[in-house]
Amino acid sequence: MSVSEWTRLLFIFPLLKPVTTSPHLLLPSPNPTIHTSLASPSFTTPSPTAPLISTQDEQCPLSITPPSLVVRYGDPVSANCSIMGTDFIYIGWEVPELIDASIEGDMMVPFLVWTVKTMKEWSVRPTCFRLNDHSGQCVTQLDLTVYKPPDxxxxxxxxxxxxxxxxxxxxxxxxxxxxxxxxxxxxxxxxxxxxxxxxxxxxxxxxxxxxxxxxxxxxxxxxxxxxxxxxxxxxxxxxxxxxxxxxxxxxxxxxTVYFGPQFLCPEKLQVREGDELTCEVRGNPSPSVTWHRDGQVVVPPTHSNGEHAGKYTVSAQGALGKFDFTLDVEVLTAKGTSNDCGIFLVAVLIQLIYWL
Known part of the structure; x- marks a missing residue:
């Protein structure tokens, strides 16, 4: 029989009393590996090919420490299965066939430690079980999660x-x-x-x-x-x-968001005499801007005077197309501004005389 046919391994060693059973028994089977610990030689071991039936309940004296594990793929993992009392024939682990899995136990303490040096299985549910000669078997499973962060x-x-x-x-x-x-x-x-x-x-x-x-x-x-x-x-x-x-x-x-053109000036624009006539146009990429007056392309003046008052059309070519904006420009002269202030002061004086 070839080595590949031996797919179930039964580890047996005494816990509470000496036994004459061979410490290593190999049984051919396609089922997962079963690791056991024998407590009494008087029990006839049932066929290991029979599947374990999940009969876990509150009366099952088995305990796994820790009860749940999260391990990174490729890291080591270990869990201890122990049993309360001596009312058992043997306890064992049923796990998938892992090359570097091992079992450790103590001759005087009823427990088995399951260890894997390098976890390379994704869907693993290790099961600890107990068998005795009057109440059958009970099992408990280790909640094991194998994870891997994104590459x-x-x-x-x-x-x-x-x-x-x-x-x-x-x-x-x-x-x-x-x-x-x-x-x-x-x-x-x-x-x-x-x-x-x-x-x-x-x-x-x-x-x-x-x-x-x-x-x-x-x-x-x-x-x-x-x-x-x-x-x-x-x-x-x-x-x-x-x-x-x-x-x-x-x-x-x-x-990168292409937008515009956007015109950031009012439709009625007042500029002081001597100031530059401007209308900010925003866009990405920066739009191409052209000024028109009376149907002719003009350059906005850098020093405004009364002759520059009137209507202008600002044309901007941007990422979203070409847009026009009409401006009604009023130039405020310094003389006009002074006269306006004088008229205001006269009105204030007349009102004061009336009150007196």
Whole structure:
């Protein structure tokens, strides 16, 4: 019989009294490995090919320490199964066939320690069981979670390259590569240090590593120009998991938003004599601006006078097209301003004389 056919290993050694059973018994079977500890030689061992039936209840005297474990893939793991009292024939572990698994026990204390030097199985439910000659068997399972943080996390646009356009909708995607278990994964999108939405999670239930993509829709605005987007993936494995939970952050994605042109001046514009005639026009990229008066292209004066009063048309060519803005310019002369002040003072003096 070849070595590959021996798939179940039974470790037997005395706990409470000497026994004559061979300390190592190999039994061929396709079922998982069973490691046992014998307490009495008078019991006829049942066929190890029979599956264990989960009959765990409050009366089962078995105890696993710790009752739950969270281990990173490739790290060592160990758990102790013990039993209260002496009312048992043997106790044992039933686990998948792991190359470097080992069992340790004490001759005077009824317990078995299951150890794996390098955990390389994803779906493992080690089971400790007890058999006796009057109440049958009872079992208890170790709650074991094997995890792996993401290999990488990246953020990018969905089907878009280059600058955004103002008021257009875009989608961001956060791609998480090779993480397990994915059901414990949450992903959050950020703009700067502000979260853009509640954390997202996957509805997949899979113990082996998978890749998952999360999406966020947004409508671009002027305020988004120069904003930095990124996402983070957090593997929250509960109180038994690593603290703080493993977090992997993505690259930074800097947004460029094309907008404008925008005219930042009133339709009725007053300028003082000698001042420059201006109308600020914003946009990204910077728009091309042309001034017209009476259908002719003009250069706005840098020193205004009364001749510059009238209507102007400011034309701006930007990323979103060409737009025109009409200005009605009034030039305030220094003389007109002085006369206005004099008239006001005379009116005030007349009112004072009337009161007296």
């Amino acid at each position: 990488s996390v990246s953020i990018s646009y969905v089907n878009h390259i280059g600058p955004e356009l103002e008021a257009q909708q875009y989608s961001l995607q956060c791609q998480v590569q090779d993480v397990a278990p994915v059901e414990n994964l949450t992903v959050t999108f950020y703009r700067g240090q502000k979260a853009l939405a509640p954390p997202q999670s996957s509805n997949r239930v899979q113990k082996t590593p998978v890749s998952e993509t999360f999406f966020l829709n947004l409508t671009s605005s002027i305020e988004d120009d120069g904003a930095v987007y990124w996402c983070e993936a957090k593997l929250d494995l509960g109180p038994d998991g690593p603290q703080p939970p493993p977090v992997v952050k993505s690259n930074h994605l800097t947004a």
